[in-house]
Amino acid sequence: MLRLFSFGSGARLTMRTSEDAPLVICGHGMVAQRLIERLVALGHPFNGIVVFNAEPFSAYNRIQLSAVLANEIPEADLALKPQSWFARHKVSVFNHEPVTRIDTDRGTVTTAHGRVQAYSKLVLATGSRPSSLGISGEDLDGVLTFRTLADTRALINAASTHKRAVVIGGGFLGLEAAEGLRARGMAVTLLHRSDHLLNRQLDTTAGDMLKGLLAQRGLNILTGQSPAALLGKSRVAAVQLNDDTVMSTDLVVIATGITPNIDLARIAGLQCNKGICVDSRMRTSHPAVYALGECCQFGTHTFGLVEPGFQQAQVLAQHLCQTSEATEFSPGSIATRLKISGIPIFSCGRVQAGPATEDIQWQDRPEHRYGRLLVEQGQLVGAVLMGDTASGPWYADLIDSGRDISGYRDTIAFGQPYCEAAA
Ligand SMILES: Cc1cc2nc3c(=O)[nH]c(=O)nc-3n(C[C@H](O)[C@H](O)[C@H](O)COP(=O)(O)OP(=O)(O)OC[C@H]3O[C@@H](n4cnc5c(N)ncnc54)[C@H](O)[C@@H]3O)c2cc1C
Structure with missing residues (x-):
């Protein structure tokens, strides 16, 4: 019709x-x-x-x-x-x-x-x-975001003609922008408001280990720092921090959320x-x-x-399509799997322990490996892994299903194959 x-x-x-x-x-x-x-x-x-x-x-x-x-x-x-x-x-x-x-x-x-x-x-x-910061100077030339292919081309172009960058935001996007610009030869400073990197996905120990590793690779990372204004006439020339420190720069990347x-x-x-x-x-x-x-x-x-x-x-x-097996969406505890500068990271469920939480942790600092499992009333409620994330999907499944893990609580850190073999 x-x-x-x-x-x-x-x-x-x-x-x-x-x-x-x-x-x-x-x-x-x-x-x-x-x-x-x-x-x-x-x-x-x-x-x-x-x-x-x-x-x-x-x-x-x-x-x-x-x-x-x-x-x-x-x-x-x-x-x-x-x-x-x-x-x-x-x-x-x-x-x-x-x-x-x-x-x-x-x-x-x-x-x-x-x-x-x-x-x-x-x-x-x-x-x-990308969310804006709501501070003055965000509309200056040389203030970029990292969302689209066009943004990426602009960043690559800026890295080929400029030397210094400040990336604002220490979530995964900010870290990836900072690492990418560093890999393209820029001197990069990363500002992060929270006291540790990836604070939504990692606990303080893992966040600090990541910071140490990225610093070794040449990133200048300032945690607990926020910008107050971006300064410059038509092009950005500096970032003024909340404590009034002024850092000169050629480029600013805002990666503070979406x-x-x-x-x-x-x-x-x-x-x-x-x-x-x-x-x-x-x-x-x-x-x-x-x-x-x-x-x-x-x-x-x-x-x-x-x-x-x-x-x-x-x-x-x-x-x-009105298929017979139509399902309903339920957000569950969605796992985050990331690779920051080649370092695999996995996080699922809760990141911080409460008063009634049993806390299982292991770490190998020289190898940049860290694991933390949070257990409450015989159930796994949170997992943070860095370096070796092979057990991540199993932990995510345990968190989602709420299965009782009491039978292998003492060996759960060794992963599924070990626990199954020992059962
Ligand atoms: C650099 C980067 C790295 C990332 N890494 C990871 C990762 O490691 N793991 C992970 O899980 N996620 C990652 N993400 C996030 C992931 O890319 C997004 O979650 C995902 O792409 C969201 O898909 P979407 O289709 O909902 O939205 P989008 O990918 O944003 O697509 C929406 C599209 O709609 C278009 N649009 C908007 N308005 C209109 C309109 N009015 N009319 C027509 N079109 C419109 C937009 O232009 C856009 O093309 C990353 C994102 C970025 C930018």
Whole structure:
């Protein structure tokens, strides 16, 4: 069935009604791509899939931007699928064409190019953007972020023409930015507000061990320090710290967290809090609109790692295809697996012990190995591993399942094969 719409400019567009309109996806990041692959594998019922993407490139491996920055892999390795894959599966991707408006009454989206596209169902996968610091000087030239391929190219370019960088933020993104710039020959200072690095994933001991190791490799790391202002005329020339110390620099990278991209959804009247509110089937407050990945919020949870987004993609694909094994999303205790400058790190569940926590720790400082398991009432409730993370998935499984570990509590630090052999 066809319907005619007329627009303010007098232009008329012909569109299909929602019953036979395609599935429209807004955003083409890693999570949207995973959803598309699951839909294709399940033989989805839609009359095609149309994807609008703000970035000029189809979905790529954002995680590997750190490896590109560190000059470990070429940009060409980032692609997730060749263009022929999209044509073969009737997926139309419009890059560099962000959606600017959603009309949930008409069931249409409008793009920055003025295109109006009807949808049968709409999926928002708009991800997030780097949070700003809210201090003066953030708009100066030479103040960059680390989120996209374009950001990465700008950082590589800056490293080829400048010598000194200050990276603000000692979470995994800040550490990877700092290490990448160091690998490209810059003298890098990293500022971190908390008293130890990766404070969301690591305890103080592991954070300090990581700091020592990175310092040995040449990073200047200042913990317990925040910037008060970025100084310069048109280009950044220095960072003023809270204690009024002024550090000269040629480049500043802000990596202090992410903010979900929700404006489009909020203006369309969808319920939003920090992210776009979804239920366990990834449905927003409108029955034809879904959201997943870093732009969504489930209960009080928002997301900053790819794994929960992949789980959400699986759940949503099953629901959109109405498969019999459709599942519900539950955030569980999502494990963080990272590699900082070649050092594997694993963290799952709680990081800090409470008064009733049994604390099992081991460390080998010269080998940069550390492990800490937190046990409460016979159950594993937290695991932090650095250096050797092979047992991480087993510990994550024990934390998630809440199984009683009393039978092998004394040997649990040796890992699953040992515990099973000894049982
Ligand atoms: C350098 C780096 C390293 C990382 N390393 C890890 C790691 O080791 N492990 C890990 O788990 N995670 C890591 N992450 C995080 C991980 O990349 C993200 O969790 C994941 O990419 C989120 O996917 P997403 O699809 O939800 O959002 P995004 O990847 O942000 O994709 C959203 C897309 O939507 C587009 N968009 C936004 N608004 C619109 C609009 N209005 N219209 C159309 N398109 C729009 C955006 O331009 C973007 O392309 C890393 C991230 C970075 C930047």
